[in-house]
Each structure stands twice: as structure tokens, then as C-alpha cells.
Amino acid sequence: MTSTDPTPRPAVRPTRQRRAVAAALAGFDDFRSAQEIHDLISQQGESVGLATVYRTLATLADAGEVDMLRNEDGEAIWRSCSDTHHHHLVCRTCGATVEVEGPAVERWTSAIATEHGYADISHTLEIFGTCPACR
Amino acid sequence: MTSTDPTPRPAVRPTRQRRAVAAALAGFDDFRSAQEIHDLISQQGESVGLATVYRTLATLADAGEVDMLRNEDGEAIWRSCSDTHHHHLVCRTCGATVEVEGPAVERWTSAIATEHGYADISHTLEIFGTCPACR
DNA sequence: ACGCTGGTTGAGAACGATTGTCAAACTGGG
DNA sequence: CCCAGTTTGACAATCGTTCTCAACCAGCGT
Numbered sequence: 001m002t003s004t005d006p007t008p009r010p011a012v013r014p015t016r017q018r019r020a021v022a023a024a025l026a027g028f029d030d031f032r033s034a035q036e037i038h039d040l041i042s043q044q045g046e047s048v049g050l051a052t053v054y055r056t057l058a059t060l061a062d063a064g065e066v067d068m069l070r071n072e073d074g075e076a077i078w079r080s081c082s083d084t085h086h087h088h089l090v091c092r093t094c095g096a097t098v099e100v101e102g103p104a105v106e107r108w109t110s111a112i113a114t115e116h117g118y119a120d121i122s123h124t125l126e127i128f129g130t131c132p133a134c135r
Numbered sequence: 136m137t138s139t140d141p142t143p144r145p146a147v148r149p150t151r152q153r154r155a156v157a158a159a160l161a162g163f164d165d166f167r168s169a170q171e172i173h174d175l176i177s178q179q180g181e182s183v184g185l186a187t188v189y190r191t192l193a194t195l196a197d198a199g200e201v202d203m204l205r206n207e208d209g210e211a212i213w214r215s216c217s218d219t220h221h222h223h224l225v226c227r228t229c230g231a232t233v234e235v236e237g238p239a240v241e242r243w244t245s246a247i248a249t250e251h252g253y254a255d256i257s258h259t260l261e262i263f264g265t266c267p268a269c270r
Numbered sequence: 271a272c273g274c275t276g277g278t279t280g281a282g283a284a285c286g287a288t289t290g291t292c293a294a295a296c297t298g299g300g
Numbered sequence: 301c302c303c304a305g306t307t308t309g310a311c312a313a314t315c316g317t318t319c320t321c322a323a324c325c326a327g328c329g330t
Contacts, residue, residue, distance in 0.1 A: 012277090013277065013278075013325085013326060013327080014326095015277095015278065015279085015325080015326080017278080017279070018278095033316085034316080034317080035315095035316080047280095048279085048280090049279060049280040049281070050280090050281095050317090051279080051280065051281085051282095051317090051318075051319085052278080052279055052280070054316095054317065054318075055278085055279085055318095070205055070209050073316095074205050074209040074210070074211065074287090074288090074316090075209070075315095075316065076209065076316085076317085089247060089248060089251055089253060091253065098251050100247050102243055102247070104239065104243060105240055105243060108237055108239060108240060109262050112224060112235050112237070112262065113224060113262055113264050116224055116233050116266075116267075117266065117267035118224060118226065118262075118264030118265060118266055118267070119264060119265050119270055120264055120265045121262060121263070121264040122262075122263050122264070123260065123261065123262040123263065124259065124260070124261050124263075125258065125259070125260045126258065126259050127244050127247065127248055127253075127256060127257075127258040128256070128257050128258065128259075129248050129253030129254060129255055129256040129257070130253060130254050130255045131251075131252065131253055132251075132252035132253070135254055147306095148296085148297060148298085148306065148307075149297095150296080150297085150306090150307065150308085152307080152308070153307095168287085169287080169288080170286095170287080182309095183308090183309090184308065184309040184310070185288095185309090185310095186288090186289075186290090186308080186309065186310085186311095187307080187308055187309070189287095189288065189289075190289095190307085190308090209287090209316090209317090210286090210287070211287085211288085
């Protein structure tokens with residue numbers, strides 16, 4: 001085989017819209033809803049459809065380039081993230097976010113899961129509180 | 136004071152509808168959506184409006200008598216629960232649920248939060264996996 | 271540079287969960 | 301039995317998110 005390109009070739013094209021979303025994500029470090037991100041893009045003079053924002057965020061989330069989690073109302077909120085596994089400490093008033101790591105927690109969850117015979121484990125852990133500035 | 140009834144008097148009345156929701160909740164031990172609970176009630180011959188199911192579930196959740204969490208689609212799902220603080224190990228295939236407790240995790244989250252100056256802490260922690268029966 | 275092919279986009283409709291509205295029905299106390 | 305405050309239900313209204321589909325654009329071979 002003459003390097004028959006084994007990769008399925010995702011064919012993700014670098015378009016103006018995707019750049020705009022990436023730029024918007026780079027502009028803040030707390031979690032924002034798709035609507036807010038859409039608004040931010042508009043304020044930056046760009047024009048990107050809301051549906052496209054959703055599509056792009058979903059793609060980025062699949063690629064592991066952004067974190068997506070749900071706030072207490074069940075809305076999806078996103079932000080760019082580091083590539084290591086971590087969790088978040090989020091201010092429920094202003095949204096200020098701190099990435100935290102807890103090896104012990106990771107160990108605990110897999111131990112618990114194994115103990116009950118569960119396989120293929122994943123978990124969600126988010127901490128909400130009021131940050132110093134908002135108290 | 137002659138016991139001037141300092142409580143705002145919640146006046147939660149035991150109605151047919153509330154009993155029906157409670158009965159439905161007692162009928163299963165995994166998490167179900169409001170719609171599913173509503174359907175279950177119908178199948179049991181009772182007739183309760185969907186809005187009432189939502190209202191009742193919200194009330195029960197406030198009272199701490201049911202757990203409410205969100206599945207991966209962001210939908211709210213409920214089930215009756217024990218009264219101690221705990222988390223869940225949920226099978227992502229069949230929904231089988233195990234309540235788990237992790238004092239260490241509770242301690243860790245509050246420690247992390249305090250360390251960063253966050254107050255009034257709450258947290259969510261759910262573990263998803265494939266149960267023995269579904270493997 | 272030109273045209274083709276398939277990924278991408280946008281506007282708006284469609285959707286589905288959840289909440290709000292408001293008059294009618296119900297509950298418990300007096 | 302009456303009254304005042306709760307609760308309910310049918311349905312409209314929200315709201316976040318996804319779908320639809322024709323127009324558009326990027327990369328590639330010629």
C-alpha cells in the first residue's frame with residue numbers, strides 16, 4: 001500500500017466562522033452559553049449563524065478542545081480547556097472558573113465502579129460556590 | 136410567645152395527584168424523566184396533568200425526598216432516594232443505579248473550595264458506566 | 271484560471287422539555 | 301355548610317437546541 005491515507009479524513013475546513021468561534025472562546029476564561037458566545041462574536045463585528053456556533057462548539061467538544069458542561073438549569077455551557085483531565089470550581093454568581101485536579105477522586109470513582117462490576121467508566125464532577133469577589 | 140407559628144406554613148396538602156406521583160416513584164428504582172413518570176401514572180389508571188407532575192416533583196426535590204439530576208442530554212430525571220447525602224453510579228445502557236457515598240470526596244470538594252476562597256459550596260458528582268448485566 | 275464535488279453555512283421552521291396562565295375544583299378549619 | 305387559600309389541568313408560551321435545505325465556499329484536478 002502506498003500510504004493509502006488510513007485516516008477517514010475528517011475534512012475539517014478552517015473557515016471564517018470557525019475562526020470566529022475560536023477567537024471568541026479565547027476571549028474569556030469562564031463558561032458561557034452558546035447564545036452568549038454568539039453575541040460575543042457579533043460584538044466583534046463578525047456574523048456567524050447561531051446554528052453554526054452550536055455545530056462548531058459540538059465539533060470542538062468532540063475533539064476535546066473545549067469543555068462542555070451543564071449549569072443548574074440544564075443549559076450547555078462551554079469554554080476552552082487544557083488537555084488534561086480536570087474538573088471545575090465555578091462561581092454561581094459571576095461564572096469565574098478554577099480548574100482543579102483530584103487524583104484521589106479519579107481513583108475513588110474507578111474503585112467504586114469496579115467494586116460494583118461497572119465497566120467503561122466516565123464521571124462528571126463540578127463544584128459550585130460563591131467566589132471571593134462575589135461574597 | 137404563644138407559639139405564633141413562625142413557620143410560613145407550607146400547607147402541603149395530601150392530594151390524590153400527589154399520592155399518585157409518590158406511588159409511581161415507589162414503583163421503580165432507577166432514574167426516570169417527568170414524562171415517563173407521567174406515563175406510568177396513566178398506566179396505573181390515574182389521571183394527573185403533566186404540569187402537576189412537574190410541580191410535585193419539584194416540591195419533592197426541594198423537600199429532599201427525591202433526587203433530581205440531568206442525563207447527558209440535559210433532561211431532568213428523578214427517583215426517590217435515601218435521605219443521606221450520596222451520589223450515583225448509573226448504567227448508561229439500562230439505567231440501573233447504585234447509590235454510593237464518599238466522605239473523602241465531600242471533604243475534598245469543600246477543601247478545594249475553601250482553598251480558593253469559594254463559599255456556599257454545592258457539588259454534583261455522577262458516575263456513568265456499563266453494569267455487569269449489560270456488558 | 272476553471273469547474274467539479276462535497277463539506278459548510280444561514281435563516282427559519284421544527285422540536286421537545288419545562289414553565290406560566292387562569293379559571294374551576296378541592297381541602298381543612300370554623 | 302361556608303370561606304379563603306391551595307391545587308389542578310388544559311393549553312399557551314418560553315427557550316435552548318436541532319433540523320432542513322438551498323446557496324455558498326474550499327480544495328483539487330485539469
